[in-house]
Amino acid sequence: MEGLERILKEHPFFAPFAKDHLDLMVGCARNHRFAAGQFLFHESDPANEFFLIRHGKVALEIVPPGGAPVVFETLNDGDIVGASWLIPPYRWMFDARAVELTRAIGLDAACLRGKCDADPRLGYEMMKRFLPILVSRLQATRLQILDFYENAKRLGTPNSNGKN
Amino acid sequence: MQKDLALQIPTGKTEVSPAAADPLVPQRYRVVSAKRELADLATLKIAPVSGTRPAFKAGQFNMLYVFGVGEVAISMSGDPAEEEAFVHTIRNVGLVSGALTKLEAGAMIGVRGPFGKGWPVEAAEGSDVIIITSGLGLAPVRSAIYRILANRERYGHIAILAGFHSPDDLFFREDLAHWRQRLDVSVEVTVSHAGRGWRGNVGAVQELIRRTAFDPRETYAMVCASEAKMRYMAGVLSDSGVAADQIYFAMERNMKCAAGLCGRCQFGPDFICKDGPVMRYDRLAPILAVREV
Numbered sequence: 001m002e003g004l005e006r007i008l009k010e011h012p013f014f015a016p017f018a019k020d021h022l023d024l025m026v027g028c029a030r031n032h033r034f035a036a037g038q039f040l041f042h043e044s045d046p047a048n049e050f051f052l053i054r055h056g057k058v059a060l061e062i063v064p065p066g067g068a069p070v071v072f073e074t075l076n077d078g079d080i081v082g083a084s085w086l087i088p089p090y091r092w093m094f095d096a097r098a099v100e101l102t103r104a105i106g107l108d109a110a111c112l113r114g115k116c117d118a119d120p121r122l123g124y125e126m127m128k129r130f131l132p133i134l135v136s137r138l139q140a141t142r143l144q145i146l147d148f149y150e151n152a153k154r155l156g157t158p159n160s161n162g163k164n
Numbered sequence: 165m166q167k168d169l170a171l172q173i174p175t176g177k178t179e180v181s182p183a184a185a186d187p188l189v190p191q192r193y194r195v196v197s198a199k200r201e202l203a204d205l206a207t208l209k210i211a212p213v214s215g216t217r218p219a220f221k222a223g224q225f226n227m228l229y230v231f232g233v234g235e236v237a238i239s240m241s242g243d244p245a246e247e248e249a250f251v252h253t254i255r256n257v258g259l260v261s262g263a264l265t266k267l268e269a270g271a272m273i274g275v276r277g278p279f280g281k282g283w284p285v286e287a288a289e290g291s292d293v294i295i296i297t298s299g300l301g302l303a304p305v306r307s308a309i310y311r312i313l314a315n316r317e318r319y320g321h322i323a324i325l326a327g328f329h330s331p332d333d334l335f336f337r338e339d340l341a342h343w344r345q346r347l348d349v350s351v352e353v354t355v356s357h358a359g360r361g362w363r364g365n366v367g368a369v370q371e372l373i374r375r376t377a378f379d380p381r382e383t384y385a386m387v388c389a390s391e392a393k394m395r396y397m398a399g400v401l402s403d404s405g406v407a408a409d410q411i412y413f414a415m416e417r418n419m420k421c422a423a424g425l426c427g428r429c430q431f432g433p434d435f436i437c438k439d440g441p442v443m444r445y446d447r448l449a450p451i452l453a454v455r456e457v
Binding site for chain 1: 298299327329354356357358359360362363364365366367368370371375390392393396
């Protein structure tokens, strides 16, 4: 448990939390080891745990109806995986798959949700930490969408190295 | 007025072959080799029919003229130190660029240039360098990468962050692999989406900036991407502490004369052809914010 406490304390996401909140989260944390190809979670599963990647790479993917899975983001060392545990109906909206051997800390989100409800100070801190991650990923997604449309129309419009 | 115009024409290129003295008159060049990078992307090596090719700086561009079709501005993508030929990487996005991508070795084209201002390769000496590209943006910045790596000892950390649409859209694979093999350069590649067979990064290229080690106070950033992405990348770089006067972007506009005369590429008070295409962010930022420009 001491190892988990140290890892969480030193992580930029968890470091700003007050000690009592951090202690509480350490109590909800456990180590995970995912082999390459193993799923952390699947779309529509209950989002009852979120993850801090210690080492490795995790692919977030969606499966279009009748299509092959599409990876839309990869997360690496130090990244947080999953925010659906914070938002009703608390179900994952995509699959998360370990691309390579991945070690992660999982936090019991169902337990944390209860604690956040009981202690709004903790809930507010949690939202303050998660919101920048969500906004950053939303912005990245917008740019990926832009890239999608740029690519889709590139046969008919100017670009950086062939303007006519 | 006449005097002012004369000042705007790039003259005094002593290394330029005598025939290229007039920047508005194309010179004849022959395609030495044509490499199909992707289905719609080709790299042409072109050499002058007579004389030597003019010297150029990384980041400058030429006007390539396909006889009977038209003329288009294309950045250099080759090493300025290779003296025999120009190298251009062209994507088929229209009539002229499409014709260029279909050329074979031996074909003849017209060339005007080099034009414009290049990357701050010399100014960045003594600093860390972070190079960020999206899609075809890797082509205009490759010349700078060649120069920087040829003088590696003059720079601090060097990071190359390249984003592509998908794994199938990767080009310059040999260069990327070669740079990655070096132990003194950090090379990260990401794609916007991928299938399960791809083991690399997926996501927006600017996300790689946050994961890259550099000293922001001593860093020059060279960025080549679409303007929409550029603004966001500038924000990420500025948030990281990189000064606006050390962030450089390659701008793109349709060019016509390329010599600062016609105004086709006007961007606020500047002409991209002669004040760019590589421009500093502190000069660009106020104009980028104006939607009408």
